[in-house]
Amino acid sequence: MANKRVSAIIIESEKILLMHRIKPDEDYFVLPGGSVEENENNISALIREIEEETSLEIEVGKLLWQVNSEFDERTQYIYLVSKHSGDLKLGSPEKERQSEDNRYILGWHDIKDLKTVKFFPSEIKTKIIERFLGDIASRDYQARFQAQTDDQLIESFNREVGSSGWTTSRSAYLTALREEFDARGFDYSAVGNKKGLSYKEKIELVGGEVRIVEKGG
Numbered sequence: 596m597a598n599k600r601v602s603a604i605i606i607e608s609e610k611i612l613l614m615h616r617i618k619p620d621e622d623y624f625v626l627p628g629g630s631v632e633e634n635e636n637n638i639s640a641l642i643r644e645i646e647e648e649t650s651l652e653i654e655v656g657k658l659l660w661q662v663n664s665e666f667d668e669r670t671q672y673i674y675l676v677s678k679h680s681g682d683l684k685l686g687s688p689e690k691e692r693q694s695e696d697n698r699y700i701l702g703w704h705d706i707k708d709l710k711t712v713k714f715f716p717s718e719i720k721t722k723i724i725e726r727f728l729g730d731i732a733s734r735d736y737q738a739r740f741q742a743q744t745d746d747q748l749i750e751s752f753n754r755e756v757g758s759s760g761w762t763t764s765r766s767a768y769l770t771a772l773r774e775e776f777d778a779r780g781f782d783y784s785a786v787g788n789k790k791g792l793s794y795k796e797k798i799e800l801v802g803g804e805v806r807i808v809e810k811g812g
Contacts (some may be wrong), residue, residue, distance in 0.1 A: 600669050601641040602628030603653065604723065605676045606641075609731050610703035611723070612649070613681075613714075617698040623713040626673065627701070637672050647686050649701060653679040659726075662716050673719060706731070732764045736771035740780075745800055746776060755794040769794065781805050 603626060604611040613624045620688050629644035631637055632720035645653050664671050682782045689699040706727050714720040740748060753774055758765075773792050783805040786793050797808045 598638070598641075599631040600628060600664065600671045601631055601644065602626035602671055602673045603641055603645050603655075603676050604659065604673060604727075605645075605651070605653070605679050607679070607703060607729065609706065611706050611709075613702065613704050614689075615698075615700040615701065615702065619696050623715055624704075624709075625715050626719075626746050628671075630669075637674075641674055650684045650686050651679045651681045660719060660722055662718055664716065671716060689701050690706070700719075728764070729767045732767035733771055734769050737774065740771055742774040745779070746754050748772070748779075748799060749805075752794065753791070753797045756797050758794070776805070777784060781801075 603612075605627070612627060614627050615624050616622070625649050627645055628641060629648065632639040633705065635643075637658075641655055642653060645651055653676045656675040658672060659675050660673045661671070662671050682704075685693075685699055685701050687791065693699055706724065709720050709724055740751065743751065747749075755765075769792050773783070773787065773789070776792075778787070781800070781803055783792070785796055785805055785807050787795070798805050799808050800806075
């Protein structure tokens with residue numbers, strides 16, 4: 596058995612391509628991919644495996660993560676696919692092994708749905724959610740803030756004041772807010788810098804300068 600496995604993260608329209616495995620006593624999801632053969636490098640193996648398994652042609656981007664398999668002693672390398680083309684369909688040998696008791700279902704899934712399904716490797720599930728849901732949330736917040744007036748933008752900041760906890764969505768919210776402050780040329784040095792914002796106190800905008808609202812004012 597090859598001691599390395601390569602897997603692909605393929606994103607399309609904010610959905611991720613997954614293989615759904617269904618057996619009599621098991622039901623779980625995995626990333627498409629397969630074993631690295633002798634005298635084959637990771638990139639060549641991934642291109643071959645994805646074409647065999649999904650009928651898609653891919654261009655491989657950067658290595659995102661490296662983990663140890665939960666099923667065997669293989670090391671798994673997870674790559675981000677930068678471009679893909681072709682018609683998605685299940686290929687061999689999965690198609691040949693398909694049966695009522697051993698099903699392979701290839702399909703696009705909302706990334707947020709990973710939270711509620713059994714996925715292997717489990718540690719990668721959290722990484723995928725944090726990485727890609729954050730990207731999606733960032734784009735949504737960017738579009739929202741760009742459409743707001745200056746007063747509405749300040750109110751968007753003030754709604755976060757006093758909140759507790761830190762989530763991927765909240766991080767994306769504050770990052771998009773800071774980027775919009777930059778885009779509008781605001782001086783927000785009173786509450787942060789290009790590394791981040793402090794949301795401990797409410798603010799107001801005076802002549803392009805973000806100021807902390809005086810208590811009792």
